[in-house]
Amino acid sequence: MKSLFLACVTAALGGTVQGSVGSRCASLTQIYDSDSPTQVHTAKAVPAGGLDISSEGGNQTIQNRIPICHVQGTIKYSEGQTGHAELDASGEATLTWELFLPEHAEYNGRYLGVGNGGYAGIIDNYTMLKHLNTGYAVGGCDSGHHQNENGNNTGYAPYMEDLAKVNAWIHDSIALTTRVARDSITTKYYVQPPTYSYYYGCSTGGGQGYSLAEFYPGLFDGIYAEGPGNYYTHLVLSFLWNMQHTNADGFLNRGTLNFMAEKVLDACDGIDAVKDDGVIENPLKCSFDIQTLECKPGQNPVNNNRTVCLTTSQVQAARSIYRGAKDARDGKIVYPGFNLGTESTWLGQQTVLFESYGAPILRQLVFNDTNYDAVQNFNWGSDLDAVDTFASPLIDGITADLSAFHRRGGKFITAQGWADPINAATWPMRHLEDIQSTMGPETVSEFMRLFMVPGGGHCGANPAYPQVPAEYHVLDALVEWVESGKAPDEGVLSSSPPDGSSTTRRLCPWPKQAGFLGGDHNGWESYKCVETSAIVS
Ligand SMILES: *[C@@H]1O[C@H](CO)[C@@H](O)[C@H](O)[C@H]1NC(C)=O
Ligand SMILES: *[C@@H]1O[C@H](CO)[C@@H](O)[C@H](O)[C@H]1NC(C)=O
Ligand SMILES: *[C@@H]1O[C@H](CO)[C@@H](O)[C@H](O)[C@H]1NC(C)=O
Ligand SMILES: *[C@@H]1O[C@H](CO)[C@@H](O)[C@H](O)[C@H]1NC(C)=O
Ligand SMILES: *[C@@H]1O[C@H](CO)[C@@H](O)[C@H](O)[C@H]1NC(C)=O
Numbered sequence: 230m231k232s233l234f235l236a237c238v239t240a241a242l243g244g245t246v247q248g249s250v251g252s253r254c255a256s257l258t259q260i261y262d263s264d265s266p267t268q269v270h271t272a273k274a275v276p277a278g279g280l281d282i283s284s285e286g287g288n289q290t291i292q293n294r295i296p297i298c299h300v301q302g303t304i305k306y307s308e309g310q311t312g313h314a315e316l317d318a319s320g321e322a323t324l325t326w327e328l329f330l331p332e333h334a335e336y337n338g339r340y341l342g343v344g345n346g347g348y349a350g351i352i353d354n355y356t357m358l359k360h361l362n363t364g365y366a367v368g369g370c371d372s373g374h375h376q377n378e379n380g381n382n383t384g385y386a387p388y389m390e391d392l393a394k395v396n397a398w399i400h401d402s403i404a405l406t407t408r409v410a411r412d413s414i415t416t417k418y419y420v421q422p423p424t425y426s427y428y429y430g431c432s433t434g435g436g437q438g439y440s441l442a443e444f445y446p447g448l449f450d451g452i453y454a455e456g457p458g459n460y461y462t463h464l465v466l467s468f469l470w471n472m473q474h475t476n477a478d479g480f481l482n483r484g485t486l487n488f489m490a491e492k493v494l495d496a497c498d499g500i501d502a503v504k505d506d507g508v509i510e511n512p513l514k515c516s517f518d519i520q521t522l523e524c525k526p527g528q529n530p531v532n533n534n535r536t537v538c539l540t541t542s543q544v545q546a547a548r549s550i551y552r553g554a555k556d557a558r559d560g561k562i563v564y565p566g567f568n569l570g571t572e573s574t575w576l577g578q579q580t581v582l583f584e585s586y587g588a589p590i591l592r593q594l595v596f597n598d599t600n601y602d603a604v605q606n607f608n609w610g611s612d613l614d615a616v617d618t619f620a621s622p623l624i625d626g627i628t629a630d631l632s633a634f635h636r637r638g639g640k641f642i643t644a645q646g647w648a649d650p651i652n653a654a655t656w657p658m659r660h661l662e663d664i665q666s667t668m669g670p671e672t673v674s675e676f677m678r679l680f681m682v683p684g685g686g687h688c689g690a691n692p693a694y695p696q697v698p699a700e701y702h703v704l705d706a707l708v709e710w711v712e713s714g715k716a717p718d719e720g721v722l723s724s725s726p727p728d729g730s731s732t733t734r735r736l737c738p739w740p741k742q743a744g745f746l747g748g749d750h751n752g753w754e755s756y757k758c759v760e761t762s763a764i765v766s
Contacts, residue, residue: 250274250298250332250333251274253298253418254272254273254274254298254300254330255272255273255274256272257269257272257298257300257414257417257418258272260414260417261413264318266304266305266306266316266317266320267302267304267305267316267409267413268302268303269301270301270302270303271299271301271302272298272299272300272301273298274298274299275296275297276296277292277293277296278293278294280292280293280358282354282358285351285355289355291355291359292358293358293361293362294362295332295335295361295364296331296332296335297329297331298329298332299327299328299330300327300328300329300330300410300414301325301326301328302325302326302409303323303324303325303326304316304323304324304326304405304406304409305318305320305322305323306320306322306323306324306373306397306405307319307320307321307322307393308392308393312396312622312623313396313400313401314373314394314396314400314401314402314405315401315405316408320393321391321393322373322374322391324372324373324397324402324405324406325371326352326368326369326370326409326410327352327354327357327369327370328367328410328415329354329357329358329361329366329367329368330366330415330418330419331361331364331365331366333419335364336364336366336419337363337364337365338423338424338425339364339365339423339424339425339426339427340365340366340367340407340411340415340423340426340427341357341360341365341366341426341428342368342403342406342407342410342411342426342427342428342449343356343357343367343368343369343428343429344369344403344428344429344430344431344433344434344437345372345402345430345433345437346433346434346688347379347432347433347586348379348386348388348398348433348586349371349372349373349374349376349379349402349433350371350372350376350378350379350388352371353434354369356429365427366411366423368407368410368411368415370402370406371402372397372399372402373388373394373397373398373401373402373405374388374391374394374397374398378394380589382581382584382585384584384588384589385588385589385592385593385599386589386593389590389593390593392623395623396623398433398624399433399436399440399461399624399625399626400437400440400623400624400626401440401444402437403428403430403437403440403441403445404441404445404448407426407449411423411426425450425708425711425712426448426450426451427449427450427451427452427453427704427707427708427711428441428449428452428453429453429455429704430453430454430455431454431455431456431457431688432455432456432457432458432651432652433458433461434455435454435455435456435457435459435643436454436459436460436624437454437626438452438453438454438457438459439454439459439626440459440626442626442634442639442641443626443628443634444626446633446634446636446639447633449639450638450639450640450711451639451641451642451707451710451711452634452639452642452707453642453643453644453704453707454642454643455643455644455645455688455701455703456644456645456646456651456687456688457643457645457652457656458651458652459627459660460564460625460627460656461590461624461625462590462617462620462621462624462625463554463563463616463625464564464652465582465583465586465590465591466554466563466564466587467565467578467653468578468582468586468587469554469583469587469603469604470553470554470563470609471549471550471578471579471582471583472578472579472580472582472583473604473607474545474549474550475546475575475578475579477542478542479542479545480543480546480579481543481546481547481579483576484531484535484536485530485536485539486573486574486575486576488522488535488536488537488539489519489522489539489547489572489573490570490572490573490693492517492521492522493509493515493517493570493572494507494509496515496517497509497512497514497515497517497569497570500514501514506696506750507684507694507696508570508683508684508694508696509569509570509647509683509684510743511647511681511742511761512568512570512647513568513655514761515569517569519539519547519548519551520544520548522538522539522544523538523539523540523541523544524537524538524539524540524541525538530543547572549566550567550575550578551566551567551568551569552566553565553566554609555609556609556610556613557609557610558610563613564653565653565654565655565656565659566653567653568647568653568654568655570647570648570684571647571649571650571691574648574650574686574691574692574693577650583603583604587603588601588603590620590624591603591616591620594619594620594623595615595616595619595620596615627660627663629660629663629664629666630667630668631664631668631676632668632672635668635672635675635676638711639676640676640677640707640710640711641676641677641678642677642678642679642680642703642710642717643657643661643677643678643679643680644679644680644681644682644685644701644703644736645657645658645681645682645685646681646684646685646691647681647682647683647684647685648685648691648694649685649686649687650686650691651687658681658739661673661679661739664677674716678716678717678718678738679738680701680703680721680736680737680738680739681737681739682697682701682723682736683697683734683743684697685697685699685701690727695726695727695728696728696730696732697723697734698723698724698725698726698732698733698734699723699725700723700725701723701736702721702723702724703717703721703736718738718758719757719758720735720736720737720738720741720743720753720756720757720758721735722734722735722753723735723736723753730751732751733751733753734753735753735757735758738758740760740761741758741760741761742758742759742761743756743758743759744756744757744758744759
């Protein structure tokens with residue numbers, strides 16, 4: 230791939246027009262006229278090690294290992310006729326994008342679009358740089374608004390006042406960015422378009438991935454959506470549900486959650502292929518009943534500062550979280566509940582998540598009332614219809630018909646942590662079932678796979694499971710599937726657990742699971758993907 234690509238570039242450049250790398254890069258500022266909606270503000274050559282970027286939270290830093298052309302710019306846009314954000318030189322809204330182009334000799338001929346998290350407003354240039362270092366041309370954006378429009382978790386998000394920005398956030402910003410960063414700039418810089426294009430995003434970024442397949446099926450050859458928030462409206466309703474059902478007496482404090490987590494693990498870790506590794510391989514196989522932890526009459530839930538049992542209200546609260554949000558009219562699931570093994574990270578569900586991510590959606594997109602108090606007033610019947618009518622068309626990506634993406638030969642992989650504290654792990658599974666019943670399981674198997682990650686958290690590790698490899702080598706598997714036609718049915722490597730050990734594991738395409746073959750428990754070669762039913766306990 231690399232040498233073929235270089236031969237083409239050398240031929241195209243004819244050895245005469247190349248100029249210095251620095252001036253070729255700098256000339257990218259000239260691509261757009263001054264009255265264009267797209268502007269390139271910076272284009273400069275950066276030597277290896279010249280960029281030093283921290284991850285969100287700042288604990289990890291990364292540098293560019295290879296010399297790059299670093300390009301930054303903006304796109305003006307507005308809400309178009311079709312209800313999607315569109316380029317518009319007189320648009321009020323501004324998207325900020327960034328592009329890293331590897332020096333020719335290091336370029337692998339592929340473009341990677343990188344998505345966002347949460348309410349976005351920042352560019353995930355840490356993830357971008359990570360993939361730049363393996364030779365991708367990488368583009369990312371802030372999703373169409375700036376972080377200072379997010380409202381700092383106060384229940385009001387200024388950017389949601391502008392429908393163009395709401396549309397851009399999950400549905401359209403990656404497409405707007407790709408048309409500029411890839412189709413114009415990357416193509417001009419290397420004198421030909423990338424050979425293949427991929428997208429990666431987690432959480433909101435996973436939702437952006439599903440939206441790309443739904444609304445822009447031609448844009449990417451391969452899409453990797455992790456921990457997907459593609460049913461964003463109902464995801465935030467699950468936060469509301471969990472908060473409502475744990476208020477007052479039902480609240481599950483840190484001590485109670487840790488006690489539950491310990492008892493659940495005791496009951497479930499022994500039934501899977503790898504006993505006593507502190508991880509539940511498939512929580513659906515464990516039938517632990519939380520009621521067994523209920524206090525006996527007269528028993529105090531806390532003894533010597535240790536939780537020893539749950540009150541009746543706490544048992545009911547926990548059951549509501551496991552069951553998930555329901556439509557009061559017909560009992561249908563609004564969003565799935567949490568499975569066994571997630572308990573220790575339930576604090577956010579009971580406290581901050583709804584106010585941070587859900588309240589602005591209900592107040593600003595659904596009820597047009599900035600004082601609307603959902604915790605008191607949300608009706609789990611007719612109000613669900615209001616959410617589906619007003620907010621869902623703007624931010625969800627839940628079609629069960631991805632046939633346009635399938636027809637163009639696209640491949641789609643989802644990875645989902647079994648111990649995700651934000652997104653109920655069985656949501657992507659249910660959605661896959663919807664897609665299968667609409668398109669037919671055979672057709673779906675031609676282009677989609679779901680990888681469940683035992684003990685995996687939200688976009689990486691769950692702090693309760695530091696022994697679980699947190700680096701999923703899904704993008705490599707996706708590239709192989711797209712370019713060589715080899716579906717990742719023998720599983721995907723995961724590596725680099727936060728505890729620093731060298732443990733690796735084999736992630737398997739659902740509903741298969743890793744079956745242990747013998748040998749080293751901590752090496753992925755010791756596992757084979759097998760039908761769930763083939764695992765004997
Ligand atoms: C980052 O480091 C701080 C302090 O060392 C720690 O409390 C926090 O959990 C770390 N965050 C992550 C995401 O590792
Ligand atoms: C990284 O992201 C921030 C915020 O989104 C941006 O301002 C900055 O220019 C980006 N790039 C680099 C190389 O730091
Ligand atoms: C909200 O966030 C913005 C941008 O991050 C910051 O400038 C501002 O001070 C914050 N306001 C509050 C009240 O925290
Ligand atoms: C009780 O336990 C908590 C959590 O383990 C600890 O932080 C706290 O200091 C303990 N309090 C006492 C009085 O021992
Ligand atoms: C909220 O405002 C929008 C736009 O003006 C309108 O279409 C919608 O009907 C309003 N929602 C409700 C629940 O009244």
